[in-house]
Amino acid sequence: MFEKLRPLTPYLRRYWKSLAWGGVAVVLYNIIKVLLPAVIGHAIDDMQHHLTQTIVLHHALRLLLIAALSAVFLYITRQVIIGASREIEFDLRNDLFANLERQAPVFYHTHRTGDIMARTTNDLSAVRQLLGPAIMYSANTIVFMAAALPFMYRISPKLTFFAFVPMPAASVLVQYFGNRIHRRFERIQAMYSDISAKAQENFSGARLIRAFAQEDAEIASFETANQEYIRRSLHLVRLMAMLWPTLEFVLGLSLMITLLVGGHEVVSHRISVGQFTAFNVYMVQLTWPLIAVGWVVNLFQRGTASIVRIDELLKEQPTIADELTDQELQDRNIRVGANYFDMKGDIEFRNLSFSYEGGSEVLHNISLKIPAGSSLAIVGPTGSGKSTLVSLIPRLIDAAPGMVLIDDVPVRKWLLDPLRQNIGFVPQETFLFSETIRQNIAFGVPKATADQVEEAATIAHIATEILEFPKGFDTMVGERGVTLSGGQKQRTSIARAIIRNPRILILDDALASVDTYTEERILHGLRNVMEGRTTVFISHRISTARNADQIAVLVAGRIAELGTHDELLARNGYYTSLFEKQRLEEELAVAT
Numbered sequence: 001m002f003e004k005l006r007p008l009t010p011y012l013r014r015y016w017k018s019l020a021w022g023g024v025a026v027v028l029y030n031i032i033k034v035l036l037p038a039v040i041g042h043a044i045d046d047m048q049h050h051l052t053q054t055i056v057l058h059h060a061l062r063l064l065l066i067a068a069l070s071a072v073f074l075y076i077t078r079q080v081i082i083g084a085s086r087e088i089e090f091d092l093r094n095d096l097f098a099n100l101e102r103q104a105p106v107f108y109h110t111h112r113t114g115d116i117m118a119r120t121t122n123d124l125s126a127v128r129q130l131l132g133p134a135i136m137y138s139a140n141t142i143v144f145m146a147a148a149l150p151f152m153y154r155i156s157p158k159l160t161f162f163a164f165v166p167m168p169a170a171s172v173l174v175q176y177f178g179n180r181i182h183r184r185f186e187r188i189q190a191m192y193s194d195i196s197a198k199a200q201e202n203f204s205g206a207r208l209i210r211a212f213a214q215e216d217a218e219i220a221s222f223e224t225a226n227q228e229y230i231r232r233s234l235h236l237v238r239l240m241a242m243l244w245p246t247l248e249f250v251l252g253l254s255l256m257i258t259l260l261v262g263g264h265e266v267v268s269h270r271i272s273v274g275q276f277t278a279f280n281v282y283m284v285q286l287t288w289p290l291i292a293v294g295w296v297v298n299l300f301q302r303g304t305a306s307i308v309r310i311d312e313l314l315k316e317q318p319t320i321a322d323e324l325t326d327q328e329l330q331d332r333n334i335r336v337g338a339n340y341f342d343m344k345g346d347i348e349f350r351n352l353s354f355s356y357e358g359g360s361e362v363l364h365n366i367s368l369k370i371p372a373g374s375s376l377a378i379v380g381p382t383g384s385g386k387s388t389l390v391s392l393i394p395r396l397i398d399a400a401p402g403m404v405l406i407d408d409v410p411v412r413k414w415l416l417d418p419l420r421q422n423i424g425f426v427p428q429e430t431f432l433f434s435e436t437i438r439q440n441i442a443f444g445v446p447k448a449t450a451d452q453v454e455e456a457a458t459i460a461h462i463a464t465e466i467l468e469f470p471k472g473f474d475t476m477v478g479e480r481g482v483t484l485s486g487g488q489k490q491r492t493s494i495a496r497a498i499i500r501n502p503r504i505l506i507l508d509d510a511l512a513s514v515d516t517y518t519e520e521r522i523l524h525g526l527r528n529v530m531e532g533r534t535t536v537f538i539s540h541r542i543s544t545a546r547n548a549d550q551i552a553v554l555v556a557g558r559i560a561e562l563g564t565h566d567e568l569l570a571r572n573g574y575y576t577s578l579f580e581k582q583r584l585e586e587e588l589a590v591a592t
């Protein structure tokens with residue numbers, strides 16, 4: 001079990017001072033507490049001999065002092081140990097989030113959000129309980145036992161021996177139940193992850209579920225999962241329900257033995273009534289800690305199951321990360337000096353072939369140069385690999401080394417930060433945060449001024465619509481605010497890319513939801529802003545593509561045609577047929 005706790009070592013080391021102070025407080029608390037039965041025993045013995053008002057008062061004061069001191073040390077124990085457990089939980093949560101934040105986008109395709117959420121909440125809380133209450137109670141139990149045993153032994157070795165006879169049985173029981181609790185708890189947590197994932201998908205997919213009238217089916221399916229969860233939980237409850245009374249029975253057994261053996265010792269005058277009472281008080285004091293062992297074991301088992309699950313996420317290495325060796329970094333710095341982070345914006349795909357993990361090849365032997373300051377439009381049938389191709393530029397996915405280059409340097413030999421800071425990317429699926437429109441546009445540019453935000457919005461042709469909202473740019477978006485239309489979201493997303501003042505702008509079908517008139521005005525604005533910068537845009541519309549310096553037609557992962565609008569029309573291929581089709585559509589639209 002301790003092997004499984006190894007991931008906690010660095011955190012425990014960080015708070016060793018607090019934990020050491022907690023340890024000192026535990027020792028002092030228990031030393032004080034162990035004096036209580038002795039005082040009671042003396043008081044009772046005194047009652048049988050020479051009891052005076054003063055002696056009673058003395059005993060009472062001693063008890064008061066013990067109560068006061070033990071209260072103080074208990075306070076310190078709880079404050080320090082529970083406090084440290086909260087601090088460790090805080091650090092773990094931060095580390096977890098930071099590691100999740102570094103993962104490549106593909107990580108979130110292969111891991112369910114609900115499962116990740118369950119690990120960062122429920123499991124984290126189980127680990128905190130292990131570090132706080134579980135450690136505190138077990139330390140208290142162990143120290144109190146160690147402190148009380150010499151006192152009990154002094155009263156009567158024989159009585160001590162018999163009183164503790166049932167204890168090995170308790171330890172065997174705890175061990176046996178502990179293993180089973182651990183296994184059951186793991187199964188419960190796995191089910192909890194499933195339920196969280198299901199709930200999360202239902203909330204995100206609310207529109208789809210309503211549109212397909214699948215509420216009842218989803219409720220039924222959720223209930224099935226929930227039933228399985230409760231079934232597994234009740235399994236654990238049954239186990240716990242057996243553990244506690246069994247432990248209590250074992251303790252009852254030892255109290256009975258104490259009475260039998262102790263009574264005999266008193267009758268034969270080997271120990272006094274006071275001593276016998278003190279012994280019983282020790283046994284009673286031991287009852288709760290020993291019963292708590294069952295609970296503590298449960299906390300330990302839950303905590304270890306959870307730390308394993310958390311550690312899996314902590315150990316996850318980002319599949320896309322900086323690949324420059326220190327030597328390469330140094331060489332590059334010397335060669336380019338302070339301008340290392342500067343980018344001209346030349347893009348090249350060199351004999352690029354690409355397949356997603358476990359899948360067949362999506363892009364085949366693509367060679368293409370996009371000179372800095374020029375524009376490239378990519379058109380092609382759906383699923384032909386357009387998004388895949390542009391995602392390789394900011395390394396959202398990685399091709400084999402040397403296949404994608406910027407300024408003649410393979411993208412994998414760029415540092416991720418400067419690479420991505422120089423690229424404005426508008427993905428196919430827009431995502432806005434539940435913040436103000438201003439914050440959404442200024443995302444990644446925290447120092448952006450109000451003027452810059454408005455200017456970016458003007459170029460993206462969204463400013464007028466934003467200013468019509470009662471709170472203008474300070475309007476909240478999403479769950480706590482307005483719902484923007486698909487086209488408004490796209491344009492906000494374009495403004496977000498523009499404000500970064502990127503050397504390379506990539507628009508992945510980012511004008512699909514705006515009408516052709518607005519599209520033309522946005523493109524016109526972009527042409528001015530992107531003067532001397534590189535633009536790559538994917539489109540299904542000829543109207544978007546026609547003015548680009550180069551147009552690439554991608555069919556089934558290969559470049560089928562490449563050239564300017566006029567050159568491609570002259571070839572009479574896919575591009576021409578797309579052009580004819582769209583011209584016909586336009587004519588029909590005008591005619592009707």
Ligand SMILES: Nc1ncnc2c1ncn2[C@@H]1O[C@H](COP(=O)(O)OP(=O)(O)OP(=O)(O)O)[C@@H](O)[C@H]1O
Binds near residue numbers: 362380384386
């Ligand atoms: N994350 C992924 N994992 C595995 N396969 C993927 C992934 N993303 C895309 N693909 C596959 O790669 C191929 C190309 O997809 P891609 O999204 O690049 O096409 P596209 O030309 O942009 O399509 P569209 O015009 O419909 O957006 C498709 O067959 C798709 O199923």
